Amino acid sequence: MAVVRKSPAAAERQPVTVSFAGFNRAWAAWIGDRLERHGHRVSFQRWDPPVETPLEDSLRDLLLADGRVLLILSDWYFQLGPRSHDDWNKALRAVVVPHTDRFAAITVTNAAMPTATAALNVAELGAAGPREAERRLLARLGTPYSVTPSTAAEPTGPRFPRDQPRVWGGVPRRNIRFTGREGLLSEIYHQLNQAESAAAVVTLLGMSGVGKTQTAAEYVYRFGSEYDMVWWVPADQRGTLRQRLAELAPALGLSAGPEYGERLRAVHDALRRGTPYSRWLLILDGADEPETVADLLPSGPGHVLITSQNRDWDEHNTSLVEIPVYGRDESVAFVRRRARRIGPHEADLLADALGDLPLALDQTAGSLNDSTMPVPEYIELLRNGADIEVGLKVAADFPMTYYTAFSILLNRLRESVPEAVDLLRLCSFFAPGPVPLGLLRELPARDLPEQLRGLMDDPLRWTSSISKLVQYSVVRTENPQEGTDEPIAGTEVLHLHRMVHQTVRAGMPDEDREEYSRVARRALANSDPGRPTDTRLWPRYAELVPHLEASGSLTSTHGAVQRLVMNCLRYLFLSGEYRAGLQIADRVAPAWRELLGPTHPRVWDLAYHHVNLLRVVGRYSEAERLDRAAVDHLRAERGQQDLDLLRAATGLAADLRALARYDEALQLQQTVLDEYTELVGEQDSRTLGALNNLAVSYRVLGRYEEALEMDRRALEARREHLRPRHNWTLFSEINYAWDLRLLGRYEEAISIQEQSVTAHQDVMGSDNPQTLRAEHNLAMCQYRLGERARAMTLLADTLERCERVLGDEDPLTLMAASSYGCMQREHGDLDLARHLGERVLTRYREMLGHRHPYAVGSSVNHALVLRAAGERQSSEMLIEEALVTMADTVGERHPWTLGIALNASATRNLAGDPEGAADLSRKTGRLAAEMLGARHPLSLSCQVALAADLRALRDRQQADKVEEAALSALSATLGPQHVHTISARSRARPFWDFENHAH
The missing domain is CATH 1.25.40.10 (Tetratricopeptide repeat domain)
Known part of the structure; x- marks a missing residue:
């Protein structure tokens, strides 16, 4: 919302809205003050157009303001977005040229501007002095110029931006690549200005490399015109701080002796009294040991800004402002300014790999800008633990890499609280991000390194170690039970930034790495619930999965760890996290074959889960090849009546169905059912699964009555022997309702499916693929029953979630898109129907071939769209061709x-x-x-x-x-x-x- 500044003479002139980039706030403040002195009513709008909003729309929004709109143009004004000069020229011609009476502009830069700014008749203020700049500004707005009282006579007015405060010392040069932080800068400003007199102290708190110093420096340049004295002091050492504060005495014109003590007293007294200046700003940079320097903080009418990694400043009457890592948009914008050769997508990948940490982004992007190495290649080196520190590009104002800076902090912690560093090392063998500390607390003492046993058993030492890591902003913690009256002990979560994680591991001796890695694996295996099919336990598996790779679990030879990996794969499959599951399976499969041998039973277990994931994402040929190899080997080695063979044959039958080899699939699935019935009985869950799969085989052959009977038997048995809301029972409900619908028994189908969808949402969540499948079937039941509006609304929402959760090319997404396209053709948008139909048809042909029933059937749906669009000849050809092909394929x-x-x-x-x-x-x-x-x-x-x-x-x-x-x-x-x-x-x-x- 714009801030309006009022003046007694406001009625004499037209109102002016000043539009400015945050980087140029000092110019906006000075210009607003000058205009108010000449009778204008001024309001301010900080220019920060969202990337997703067209530039023309953002410019048109400025026209909603009263009176004239004054643009303060600079490199930063045009870079926000970021937008090219071509984009700006197009927008300026569309919006500004027709409204030149509403827009005016001044420039504070000598850089080239978009050519269309010529329509604005821009006034140049950058190289002019205060009086000439004021004259040009007023002339551009058509306001008569008159000499105003001097700034000295009115000390409260903003200073001319190119004039430094009267006392200015130690401030770093402005970072011309400073990006974002707009909200933080405003928060700092308001915290300082709204504080009570003599209590305006703000501490910028954050981890090493997060940009505390750069944020403080940018604050100085944006708001420095409001101060008469700005003094920047390195505060990492008490002696340095005393010296720099003492040097203020002559700068302030104070009469004091040569001793530091006398000068310090004089400086503190002058700042407290506000003489000679009441508008002063003191910055203490790098004050990481508050107990050694807190007594040197001055009081008075001015402001104190502190940068620190140490949270203990909270105990010294300061307001803490947390400096987080960049938001992703800020990271991408910064990388692209730092390295022009890097495009938006690669900048996003780099930001993700570096955890959006500003210092790491700066040094890495600087290095990449001077090299030809592709960003993905660099990221791969980073992930593989390569030594890339030597290639980082450091700046003059921070002449060390992030790794070096953080290592210095770790050494300091090791000297004072060594067990905190030991705990941090252990945590680095979990994934970056949230580390559930409860996993560690549950481990038996015998499984812990000697240096950590006492820590785990001693609540005071445990709490002290974590507190020290939090105090120095190395980690942050939260309790999942936050908000309850009694948080549960041991449930707190420690958050480890990606670059902290990498630095800690990189600096660890090999023998320590192996020890801590083994402990992490044991902690994960010890926390395995052992029942991945139980939806009530999925939150625990979701907690464990991210840490498998970082802990070394994927290549472990320990039986319990391998069982954990298998259970996690099963959970990922059932919960619909297919891509994550495939990434793990693709890495584990070759490792286990090498570790255990290609015919080890656990390798066959893994292959089964791997193939399930391949199949569910539509990679049917790969799945069929792997399943057939397993079936052939197991049959030759163990004979026909073997449970592992039957499980592999079940997968092969599913592959054959997906590849439209329906008769072969039916025969194989019947054999599997017969063998399971003989080996484990009719009510065993494996037999019921085989019965379910046989019903699918009958369904795809169009034998719906037989499919219905088998699905009815499977559903009744699962309800009896499993929980009624077990995910397999719910899956049988979908199949049974599906059969009823295909048989035209719509009322019966919808009565089952409506209730089942509610149960799915409660048990499995709204984004689980099985829930999405249930909703798709419900929408089709509604549509066939004649409830067209309800069906289209439900299916539109289901399709949107399929695309978001599974991706555009997932088989379930294609099924939903095909159905929704048909609905749109009959009752909605013919163009959308055509778009969806063509997308589905193209993907099926690519994935399955032109003669697969899904491709043939989709061509018929497309033909109906063509007929509705008046393209009858093309429609006729497609349908006649499809009739012949489908008859050849399925009869x-x-x-x-x-x-x-x-x-x-x-x-x-x-x-x-x-x-x-x-x-x-x-x-x-x-x-x-x-x-x-x-x-x-x-x-x-x-x-x-x-x-x-x-x-x-x-x-x-x-x-x-x-x-x-x-x-x-x-x-x-x-x-x-x-x-x-x-x-x-x-x-x-x-x-x-x-x-x-x-x-």
Whole structure:
């Protein structure tokens, strides 16, 4: 919100809104003061347009202000965004040129500006003195110039930006690449100015390299014009601080003796009294030991700004302002200013690898700017622990690398609290970010290094060690139970920044690394709940998974650690974290084959979970190759009746279904079910899983009644032997409702699926893939039942979450996109339907080939869009080609083929071939009745289509007879007001949408 400054003469001149980049705040303050002195009412708008907002819109927003809009132009004004000069020229021509009466501009830079700024008739203030700058400013606004009282007579006014305060010492040069921190700078300003007299002390607190000093320096340059004295003091040593404070005495013109003590007393007294200057700012930089320097802080009407890593300043009457790492947008903008050759995407990758730490970004981007090394290659070196410190580019004002600076702090901690560093080392073998300290507290003492045993057993030492790390901003902690009356001991979480993590590990001897790594692995294995299928335990697995790689668990030979890895993979699969699971499996598979041998039982276990992940993301050919190799080997080695073989064969059958080898999959799945039944019994969970999979095989073959019977048996058994809300039980509910829907029993299907969706959301969460699958089925049930608006709303939300959680090319996303495209074609946006349909069709063809049923069926959906768009010839060709291909692939009796035939009969009728259309409609109706039953919606649609074809052949008597029978059956099965019934009654030609079946 703009801040309005009022003046007694405000009514005499038009209002002016000053638009400025934060970097130029001092100019804005001075310009506002000058304009107010000449009768203008002034308000301020800091220019910081969001990247996602078009530049034209941000400029138009300025026109909402009253009066003139004065732009303070500089490099920084144009860089915010960041935007190119071409972007600016386009925006200026679109917004400013038509409103030159509303805009005015001054410039405070000599750098080249976008050419379209010529329309603003820019006044140059940068090289002028105060009086000439004021004259040019007023002339640009058409305000008569008159000499105002001198600044000396009115000491409260802002100083001319190019004039330093009367006393100025030790301030670092301004960082021209300073980025962001706008909110922090405003907070510091308000904290200092709103503090009570003699208590305006603010400490900028943060970890090493986070930019505390740079933020303090930028504060000086932005707000320095409001002070008469600015004095910057290094405060890491008491002696240095005393010396620099004493040097203020002659700078202030104080009469004091040559001794430091006398000068210090004189300086403190002058600052306290505010003579000769009451507007003073003292900066204590690097004051990391408050107990040694706190007594030297002056009091008085001025302001004190401290930078420190030490949280203990909170005990010395200062306000703490935490300086966090950069936000990602700030990081990307900074890297691109530091290294022009790095693009936005690579800047984002680098920022992520360096944890958005400003000093690390500065030194690394500076190094990369002077080299040709690709950013991804550098990041890989960083992740592999390569020694890259020697290549970092340091600055004159901070002539050491981040690693060196942090190592100095660690050495200081080791001297005072060595057990804190030992704890930090152990934590570095967990992943950067949150480290659950409870995992460590649960370990038996015998599993701990000797130097940590006493620490774990002594609550006071434990608390002291963590407090010391927090005190020096090395880590931060939080308690997950925060907000409760009694936080649970041992549940606190320690947050370890990525660069702290890397530096601690890099400086550790090899023998210590192995020891701490082993302890971390034991802590993780000790915390394994052992039941990844239990959704109630998923939060614990989510806590463990991030630490597998950092702890060395992925390459461990310890049995308990390997079981943990396997359970984590199972959890990732069930919870829908497929990409994360694949990353782990891809790394573990070759490591275990080398460690254990290619035929070790645990390698087969891993292969099973690995293949499940490959299959669920659509990498079917890879999955089939691995599963077939496992089946062949296990059958040859162990014979047919082996549980590992049956598990591998289950996976192979799923691969074959995905690759549309349906008959082969059915035969294999039946064998698996028979063998499981014989080996472990009908009620074993593995047998029920095989029964579920056999139902899927029947479903994809279009044998819906048989699929329904098997899914009913599996659902009843799972409800009895597992929890009713177990995720496998819920999965059986989806399948059973799916079968009912495919059989046209929509009311029954929706009654089951509505309740199941609620249970899924409660048990598994709204973003779990199984929940998304349940919601997709519910939307399809609603749509088939005629609840079109509800269905489209639900499916739109489901598709958005599929895209966000799983990605655009995930099989589940493609299924949802295909269904939503069909709905949009019939009831919504034809362009969106075409876009979605083409995207799905292209991806299926790439992933599965042109002759796969999913690709063929998707081409039919696309053909219907083309027909609706008036492209009938292209639509006809696609449908006729699809009919032949689908019949060759799955047979002419399959419901998919019959559905395409229904569409093809309409195409032939429209093309002027009523005889061919009627013949096809008769055949399709007969086969549909045999396959699905005479009263199935598809069979009845074929009868409605036949009536239309007979009418085109002028056989109206037979047409009316067929139509009357079809309408009677539709009314009886779906209801007289169902959309299909109404559509048939109005003699609208029926059509069929392809929908793939979940595997």
